[in-house]
Amino acid sequence: MAILTGSCRFGLWHVHVAWQDDLVYRVRFARESIAGSVPEEILRYCAGRPADLASLRSVATEGDSTFAGIYRAVRAIPCGETVTYGEVARIVGTAPRAVGAAMARNPTPIVVPCHRVVAKTGMGGFSPDLAIKEILLEMERRGDVCAPEKRGINR
DNA sequence: CCAGGCTTGGAGG
DNA sequence: CCTCCAAGCCTGG
16 A cells, blocks of 8 residues: 555645555645645644544654654653753753754654744744744643543543 | 754853 | 853754
8 A cells, every 4th residue: 555645724734744554754734735635633633623643653753763762752742731842852861952953854743743842941943834833732732632531431 | 074953051241 | 131152962965
């Protein structure tokens, strides 16, 4: 089976995704949409509905490179919370600047929630547009997209 | 080897 | 409070 590509709407942006089953290869924000679908959980997330992003995997966390370790640490940040570049750095044993560089090159935003990593003094950055980061954090802070503890018993 | 990159903490005005 | 500056770590070219 080949890798699928597709996009879904997110406010003024379109989220392009390259994926296969539960493995995500690439995610990027763009102005235009493209044909094709995206993973169910990403679709739910972009629609502002509860989504279980943890059920997806990202190629970014594979391997034992420093960046992979950083991406894994970032994935561990709970929905609705934020951590500073410096804190992530301490966790994986590297420098804040390296964390910033890793976030700047994150191949799969959202799946690896780089928007939850902020500067000690403020928002920190986010490409292609800092506004996206602010919207994502606001959305999560309200709890709209944060998945219930598990699946389960009720709902 | 070298230039950056979504940082940070300290010095100085 | 604000600007400036260097230390620090990693990856791609």
